[in-house]
Amino acid sequence: MKRQGFEGNMIYIVMDLEWNSAYGWKIKGFMNEIIEIGAVMLDENLRQISTFSALVRSQLGGGRLRSFVKELTNITREELEDYGIPFTQAAARLRQWIGGLDRVLLTWGDGDIRVLLSNTRYFTGSRQVPYLRSYMDLQQYFMHRFQLPAAQQVGLAAAAERLGIDCTPFDHHRALDDSRLGAECLRQLFRAADFSDFVRPCNVSFFARLEYKPRMITDLRNPLVDQAQLIHTCQTCGVPTERLNDWRYMGRGFQALFRCPVCGATGKATVGFKKLYDSVSVKRSFRLLRPEEMETLAARAEDGKPPAEEPEA
Ligand SMILES: [Zn+2]
Structure with a gap:
């Protein structure tokens, strides 16, 4: 055959x-x-x-x-x-x-x-x-x-x-x-x-x-960073949330704290940009946090200390 x-x-x-x-x-x-x-x-x-x-x-x-x-x-x-x-x-x-x-x-x-x-x-x-x-x-x-x-x-x-x-x-x-x-x-x-x-x-x-070898982008000024990925929208209200501190690179991506101007929900956004051979892969996640957790994280960020390690979701 x-x-x-x-x-x-x-x-x-x-x-x-x-x-x-x-x-x-x-x-x-x-x-x-x-x-x-x-x-x-x-x-x-x-x-x-x-x-x-x-x-x-x-x-x-x-x-x-x-x-x-x-x-x-x-x-x-x-x-x-x-x-x-x-x-x-x-x-x-x-x-x-x-x-x-x-x-x-x-x-x-x-x-x-x-x-x-x-x-x-x-x-x-x-x-x-x-x-x-x-x-x-x-x-x-x-x-x-x-x-x-x-x-x-x-x-x-x-x-x-x-x-x-x-x-x-x-x-x-x-x-x-x-x-x-x-x-x-x-x-x-x-x-x-x-x-x-x-x-x-x-x-x-x-x-x-x-x-x-793919590598993480560690500088937000890198032209490969799609700035639109840094806007976080509240899942409940569908409006852009307010960023409360500067983005900081934390190993798996950049992290910042956000608050929704409508419902007041707060949380931490993580956005990772990985440079592949001819593209950039983006991973985003968001974790809702209670006000007291927010305060602890914000204080640590101001001291320049890394936040406590969290297990991968
Ligand atoms: Zn909201």
Whole structure:
């Protein structure tokens, strides 16, 4: 059977990585170091035509593996020392195996491709993975197909179960088996009508976006701050409330006290602006406070003391 609608000779590569958290002296911080790469190559009819598997010898953190990594993967330090190859060598083999241009790489969630990018950058200095041409997040496609909200991320095994796939022949949390399981999910999910909508070209901005770390905006004069978000309307009366003190940045956002001129209700507004790669996400909340709570908070604000920590709602 020939699947219609998508480029005829497209080759699909489903990849999975295992990694270990280790201290990277070059970046002076912890990073996820790849210890195993597994991938399967599928033809345009999603039939498996080749597999790739490599153990990667850890070069960071003295080769120690975190205990949860050992438990999860059953990979041992000895195995990596005996059979592992350095990352640059494994990546060169992967590059050769992936080959020509009409290939789309798929991973379950974008964690693996982020880690591939960070390891490529750490060990080769490149800010791109030069042998990738196009990419698709299989998890995102699954979420779309099941109409699930982005926040409710489903793991590979749970998704496979939902797709009616028998997981018993797969050794979960080993790279090659997880990529085979991912390939099985792809076979169940693939729909020519919308598959290509989820394929992204691996260009400069694709990698820049993957590397981008969202951060909170801490200065209200930042031009990215939408000033309209700082107006608080009374939920009861529908009128703009009066701000009683200056906005102060408190970690999750800016906070100020407000009072409704009509009903007299008082409370604390929190507005957080998070800078994403090419947009700003805004989170707002409002908590009604009794007059005595207001007085305490206002006094603390005047003293320049931070208000008492509150648990996240
Ligand atoms: Zn009111």
